[in-house]
Structures are given as C-alpha cells and as structure tokens.
Amino acid sequence: MQKKVSDLEYGESGIVREILASQHDLSCLGIRRNKHLKMITRQPIKGPVVVIVDEMEVAMGIEIAAQVVVEIA
C-alpha cells in the first residue's frame, strides 16, 4: 500500500517510492528512493513531520511531506 508521508501514523514506516517535489533538497538530507523511512511525530495544526532515515532525523513541512510517497509493507 502506498501512502504520503504526511498521512503516515505515528511510528509507521515504509520504503520511499516517489518524491514529487523538492527532490534535490530532500535527497541531500538522505531522503531518497528505496530508503527506509519511519515517521516519528507530527506537530499539531499542520505542523512539520519528523522522520528517521538511516538513523538520521529530518523535520519537514507538511506540504513537503505530502510530496513524498512511501510503500508500506
């Protein structure tokens, strides 16, 4: 099943399949296709989403998160 990172539940994880925008900036922070991504937390009122990729924590705005699609096992 595919989901946007902005729709992930707390603690849910998956494999990054598609990055629809900000690809360059995201990949420089380690978020690339085929990477394992885990959602840690999301701030209330459309706040940023925090994810872990390769043991590295990255925080991104919700609209950026909506552009990253992951495949959930």
Add this chain to the structure above:
Amino acid sequence: MGLTADERWDIIDAITQRTVGTGTYRRTLGDALGDLTIQPLTGIPVALGVLYAFWSIFGSFAGSLVTDGFMVKLFDSSWLPWLQAAWPNPDSILYYLFVGDPAADNCFEAFGALTSGLFVAIGVVLPAVLIFYLMMTVLEDSGYLPRLAVLMDTVLHKIGLHGYAIVPAILGLGCNVPAVTATRILETRKQRFIMMSLLAIFIPCGAQLGVMLEVIPETVGLVMLYLIIGFGIFGFVLDRLIPGSNPEILIDVPPYRWPAWENVTRKLWSRTKGFLKEAVPFVLLGVLIVNVLYLTGVIAALADLFAPLFVTWFGVPKETVGPLVAGFLRKDLAVAQLSTIAMTPYQMITSVVLVSIYFPCVATFVVMLREGWRELLAAIAVLIAVVFIYGGLIHAIGILMGVA
C-alpha cells in the same frame, strides 16, 4: 564533466557499498530523550519548562545573587564614596563627566562615566551576560535548538517565518549583532527581512535584560509580554505586506550530545572577552557623550522639541529623551538611566518598551548595513512606523486600564 544528480547518487551508493558497514543500531538514552522533546505532547511542556528555568536562573543568579548580593555593596559603599572623595574639585566639568552628582549615594544616580558607567557595565551587565551565555551555550551545544525549531514552526509560520527563525531569535537575546548575521540561515529575502526587522525592534539583548531585571524586577515580565505581543502583531502584518515566499521548514535534527566542557568554556570566554572589549568602552563612552549633551543643553532642547510626542502620544515624561539618546549607543545604559527618572510604574513600562523598540544600537545598525543597505532602510521605515503605532497603542491600553 557535469554529472547529473542521479549519476552522483549512483556513484555514492557504489562507494558506500564498498566502504561502509553498519552493525545493529542500539537506541540510546539520548535518542529516547530526542523523541520526547520533539513530540508535541511531551515536547511543549518541556519547552515551557526550559524557558521558565532559563528565565528564573537568569534572574536569580544575575539579579539577586551577584548584583544585589555583591556588586551593589561593592560599588555603592566602597567605590562611589572613595571616588567622590578622591576626585578633586566637585564643581569641575571633569568631575561631572566622570564622577557625576557629588551628592549621589548610589551608582545608578551619580551618572558619571566611572560611577554609573562602570557599575552598569561591570556590576550589572557582566554577571547577566555571563550567566546568559552559559545557559545559551548549553542550549546550543546539546542540540536542543533544532527541536525547539520544530515545535515552534507552526506559530512562526503565522508571521512569515518558519521554525528555524528561533535560532537568530535566541542568539538575539544574547546579542543582536551575531543574530542579524544568523538570519542568513533563512531561505528567502522576505524571511530574512522580516526576521531582521523583528529582531532589531522587539528582541532585547542580554545586557538590556540584565539591567531590566535589576531596575524594574516587578514589571520586567510585562515589558517582555509587550515585546512578545508586538513581535507577533507586527510579524503578522509584515508577512502580509512584504512580497515573497515563506518556504516550509526542512532541516536536519542532530542527535543530542553532551556539551564538551572545553567548548563551553571557550565560547564563554570569547563572548565575555568580546563584551569586555567592545561593550564596556561603549558604555563608558555613552555616559560621557550623554553628559556632554546634558551640559551643552542639547538634551534639554531635544526634550522640549519632542515633548508633545512623548507626553501626549506615548504618555511618558519628556525627560526620557535623554536615555533614548543614550540608547543609540547602548540599550543597557538607557534602561539604567530611565530608572533614575521619576515616573509612574506604567510610564516606566512604556518607556522601557520604547527604548527597546525605537532603534537598534549602533553595533546592530552596522551589521544590518552589512547585510544590505536597502533592507536596512526598509527596516528603519518599518521601525519608525512600529514605534509610533505601538508606542501609542501601549499608551492607549494604559488609559483604558486606568493606569496611565
């Protein structure tokens, strides 16, 4: 020449495949703490706790312990009487400039370069900046700031910024000068301009905070509240007026680390040295210049000129013009000087807020110029409007509450 990004990533994957081996990762206490401080349910109370602890340690250490417990005694009962006796000829101009009022019995009121000037710089501000920088270093080195940025992101988005603007904001509470340069970590010109303006207008520096805690301990909270509210209101307005975009936050959140003792002392020392070398001479010079301006009647003339604005619009005594002139050089000095003018508590609050917002100190002004003169001019225009509107508004609130 000129690989595409994908080609680079392919090479990188091939390299890391050959050279990097990962074992099984064990989560550490730091990681657990990292999660707790970034999840809203636990993170927001922690952030409030950190803020509260910061403020109360600052107040009790700098204000009560060192300044009241030690410095005031040293300066008022040893230094001042000794200097008043030792300096020849109380009627001379030099006495007026360096020692000040021969009848004064405390270092705030004497207002000579070597009495008030030294007392403010060494007795009040030095302990304040020392403890402030110590706590700020712990915040910086632990890795808490990026987490605070994530927690603050939603709020800061409402005023045309994003969470990472917390970094220049907190640096600014130490000193506005490095904070102005730190706005470079924001992505667009709009973000940088909004942050720089709000910084220069609404964020008091550590030196000023230290003096505020000392001279108006009961009302400093209200002054801060007015500054925070102003920060919010004018940020909101600027966000709507200034063209440009406000991209979303996208940051790396580093792991927590123990602050290395060596690095903490090194930073503390270099910042304190900077303060002693750059701020102290400015405070002393500031007192001298203001005294010369008083002597030559310039301040009296300015006070009369601005009296209508000050008395009717802002609701403060016209004598506050003097401290405002001093504020061009040093805000801490200006607040100290305000404390010696007779006025009601609400007038004091208003005038301290005015000193904070009316103009950045020279040092800040110079670094702002370095970031671009167009931005500087625009920021000054914003500033004049803000001082006028917000100063009047605070007065009006006072009238409505029946305290002004």
Add this chain to the structure above:
Amino acid sequence: MKEQSNNTTTILMVGNPNVGKSALFNRLTGANAVVSNYPGTTVDYTAGTLIEDHRTYEIIDVPGTYSLKPRDAAEMVAVRMLDEHRDATVLVVLDATKIERGLYLALEVFERGIPCIVALNMTDAAHDKQIAVDAAGLQRILGVPVIATTAISGEGVKHLADMIRKAQAADISAIRSRLNGQEQNRRSMAGCGGCSGCGGCR
C-alpha cells in the same frame, strides 16, 4: 621545498552543516570559531593560519552546505568562497555517521578539478553507532587522501595537518572505473593507495 616556504596555500574547509568543520578548524589553527550542535552555526567565513613543516596554510572555515546549489544565504557564502578562491585546496569534511550526503557535496567539489583532501570526522560517534567506515578503502576509491579524525578529542588532527600537502585533484572517471573493478590507473594512484606519508605523489 625551501622555495615553497614563503608562499601560502589557501585551504577551504567545505562540508555539510554540523559535521564539525569549525571544531576541526579550531584544532588546526588554534582559532576561536563558534562550534555548536545545530546546522547553520557558521554563517560567515573565518580565516586562520596553520604552519606545518615550514609551510604556511591559510585555512578558511566556511558555512556548511548540502550542495553547490545553495539553498540559503549562508550556503551562498560557501559557494562564493569556492568561486573566489580558484587556486585553493579544498579540505572536504565528512561526518562518518552521515557519509552519503557528505559524498554528494564531495563529488560536486571533485568535479571542479580542485586539489582535495578528505577528513572523515566524527569517527568516535560512528564507532558508538556501530558504523564502520573503511577510510583506506575510501582513499583508494577516491584517489585523494582520506584521514579519519575526531575533532572534539583532536584525534587524527596532527595527521591531517601533515597530509594537507598531499592533496590532489580527484578524477571522476577514474573513481568510476575503480568502482567498476577495472585495473587502476597506476600513474595517478602512485604513492597514494594506502598512503602512509611517503611523499611520492607530489
């Protein structure tokens, strides 16, 4: 050797934010650059001097950047410094726990044909995280000296200072062919694979 002792080589420290460039810079030059644990501490450049083995190096600490396509004004400073110092040597600083993103920037720098040397910093943190990076292997593949360092304890810094003179331009196509397992170009690799400071490469 002697005639070189008077002219200074400029060394630019380039790397991702928060990898320990400023900490390393302070170690190398004895300067007082601000070191903090958040990306974006350094927003302007600072210069310092290192005298090593009768050579003088002017080392410049620049803001961290993720790539040579700058995202903000601080990253812009880093790119501008690279453009302004065309004859400089670049000290690429990598965080051993976040090596991929660091290599992206490293490749971009390599493509410019600048003489480079790589510091593999945060080796202590990598060790704690059970990440093992083969520095010698990396050096063999990249064809430039790679020195493991821990800036906060100073480990490896002496060796790094000593190796700066061996900096050399990396060749992307050579890197590629080494990765494809083809026979290495002996000439450009001479004295460099598994370097222990023989001095043969310059």
